[in-house]
Amino acid sequence: MVQGTTSDAGKSIIATALCRIFSDKGFTIAPFKSQNMSLNSGVTEDGREIARSQIVQAMAARAKPIAEHNPVLLKPKEKNASQIMLLGRPFTDYNYEDYYPKCVPQLIPHVKNTLNFLRENNDIVVIEGAGSPAEINLMHREIANMFVAKLHNSPVILVADIDRGGVFASIYGTIKLLPPEEQSLVKGFIINKFRGNLDILKPGIAQIEELVGKKCLGVVPYIPNLRIPAEDSQNLQKSNSQGIIDIKIIRLPQMANFTDFEPLAWEPTLKVTYIEAPAELGTPDVIIIPGTKNTVKDFQWFEEMGFVDWIKKLHQTGTLIVGICGGYQFLGEEIIDSGVEGGAPVTVSTLGLLPLGTEFKSYNKITKQVTTEVVGLPDFNGVKVDGYEIHMGRVWPKSQAKLFLRESERALDSEEGIISTVSEDGSILGTFLHGFWDNDAFRHKFIEYLFKRKKIPLSSELKLISYAGSIEKGIQEIAQAVKNHVDVGYIANLLEL
Structure with missing residues (x-):
């Protein structure tokens, strides 16, 4: 399971890379995110609505997107209200204060059943968490992070974003805020979006490994202009071109x-x-x-x-x-x-x-x-x-x-x-x-x-892109970066492959 120290740490991208890496090895792979809050969604062949990020992960896994990949999709409607999509169909609208006491108990059986279904029908399920597992106000009632990991004692890889600063504090704080039984599920961490001289970072990595008792599985470099559909609007950017x-x-x-x-x-x-x-x-x-x-x-x-x-x-x-x-x-x-x-x-x-x-x-x-x-x-x-x-x-x-x-x-x-x-x-x-x-x-x-x-007359040299080809190239690019910079063999051993 891929969890993160924060939102936008790179969980979705790392999960996408792992889907492709293990698919390349010949395994049948299913992505899974029990609960996703996003207004970026798509539709499966049978008309079910799921988060766009799980559709991209299914592409990376060379699997057909299905509702079970994202059983609970939360779609914000206004400041304090969202719509719940359950297995790709409208379930109910809710106010935030009602979500955990009234809605979550009804959603839990579906989360368990869909994960079991994917486990039974695939060699590997690559699970993505949501936000951070160390939200201490939600830890006892969340259904997206350690709740899911503990269902089958899934090994957890923690992703931390160094680009926003404070990476060592975020790793230490996240792990140390978890109760001991959840800390034991964390098998290592990945530092993501690194720019600079790795030799300068290495002493810090050695210290944080000793402080938290967990292995650094790798440092993934920042990849500019990575063409993989974004998960949410905080990733919105204007185009890089200055077209006419x-x-x-x-x-x-x-x-x-x-x-x-x-x-x-x-x-x-x-x-x-x-x-x-x-x-x-x-x-x-x-x-x-x-x-x-x-x-x-x-x-x-x-x-x-x-x-x-x-x-x-x-x-x-x-x-x-x-x-x-x-x-x-x-x-x-x-x-x-x-x-x-x-x-x-x-x-x-x-x-x-x-x-x-x-x-x-x-x-x-x-x-x-x-x-x-x-x-x-x-x-x-x-x-x-x-x-x-x-x-x-x-x-x-x-x-x-x-x-x-x-x-x-x-x-x-x-x-x-x-x-x-x-x-x-x-x-x-x-x-x-x-x-x-x-x-x-x-x-x-x-x-x-x-x-x-x-x-404006059209030039015979007009440059046009292939959209699907660009996404496939982006998936290959992040998969190669993870293969080059992360101990994938260690992850494979965790899965007893």
């Missing part, structure tokens, strides 16, 4: 599935920036309104910040406006919430850029993988686009709506709503489809479309 196409993404308070935009941020011809105030917009070529876990409250924030007038003004001057999921709902004329999104029933007038309305009338959630075809823009027509839907609320046409993407066997009056629409002049795109920029053919056409709108 300027894309601004509005960072909503409850922004969800920002991995939708990583394929754009990785393209060298694009410059992607997340912004939180209208004054930061400038005069971009594209404005993207992302998905959100709380459409109504985030639109109210959006309106209070002054984005409505700015976006309408920029659209009139030629900026392309794109809305994904909740952002798609923003583009319509109104949102009618019967109280599903939280709070009292309310009707909210929205941007009015597309002839659509949205209604939240039940707790039902649509989660499924989808294959569509572009039908609403001549530059794109006929391109196949795969992705997935994760949304509540139904979008319906208030007048004639022009489809952008078409899913076969889905009517305009479907209870699932219209999956995607486009304005008549092609300047406003809205869709429920997450992951559609993951498709290389579509994304490359989109870039060509942006160049055409900007009236």
Whole structure:
């Protein structure tokens, strides 16, 4: 089991590396994270919603992502409330003070059963913890760290982030705050994200090994520009390129599935920036309104910040406006919430850029993988686009709506709503489809479309990336770094391989 001294220590990345390393050795591997709090999620083949990090770990393990890889997914909706996804389906909304006394007892049997299922059907289960095991206010009731390790006496590897400073204190404090029976499960630690001269660090490593009685299994170097989808929004960065196409993404308070935009941020011809105030917009070529876990409250924030007038003004001057999921709902004329999104029933007038309305009338959630075809823009027509839907609320046409993407066997009056629409002049795109920029053919056409709108001739030497290929390269890169710098043989011995 991989645990960390803090959040963002690198647990997910190290677990991903171990999945690939042991898969390369011919073992069947399953990732497992009993409880993940994240607004970055994806959908399995059978329509279950799990955290994106476990999907990436399954890719590293060469396994098909399934709900059992992440049985409990917590999706924050506002300051003190979240939605619980249990085995990929909506379970309940909860206030934080109710989670441990009322919800956790109901979740524990599912955590135990899913771990047992994975153990029975795989050679190795690579378990990732959450946050830190030494949260002394939660240790007696958590279900993500030592609770899981103790179910089968799983050996624990502790990951510490040296890049943020205080690495030795974090290792010492984490281990010493654990009760003796939990300390005994910690079999070693990894120092992650190291930059500098290792010889200077070695005396400190020798001292901390003696102080805590645990072996340092290795020091993993900091890897810049590692192209593996990020687990949460604290990893958000603007694109490293200074491309000539300027894309601004509005960072909503409850922004969800920002991995939708990583394929754009990785393209060298694009410059992607997340912004939180209208004054930061400038005069971009594209404005993207992302998905959100709380459409109504985030639109109210959006309106209070002054984005409505700015976006309408920029659209009139030629900026392309794109809305994904909740952002798609923003583009319509109104949102009618019967109280599903939280709070009292309310009707909210929205941007009015597309002839659509949205209604939240039940707790039902649509989660499924989808294959569509572009039908609403001549530059794109006929391109196949795969992705997935994760949304509540139904979008319906208030007048004639022009489809952008078409899913076969889905009517305009479907209870699932219209999956995607486009304005008549092609300047406003809205869709429920997450992951559609993951498709290389579509994304490359989109870039060509942006160049055409900007009236810039396309160069025959235009550099475009493969998104799936970039992720695979990132997995190989971190796996190789761990193989080069961590005592993987010691870990294999812990597993009695």
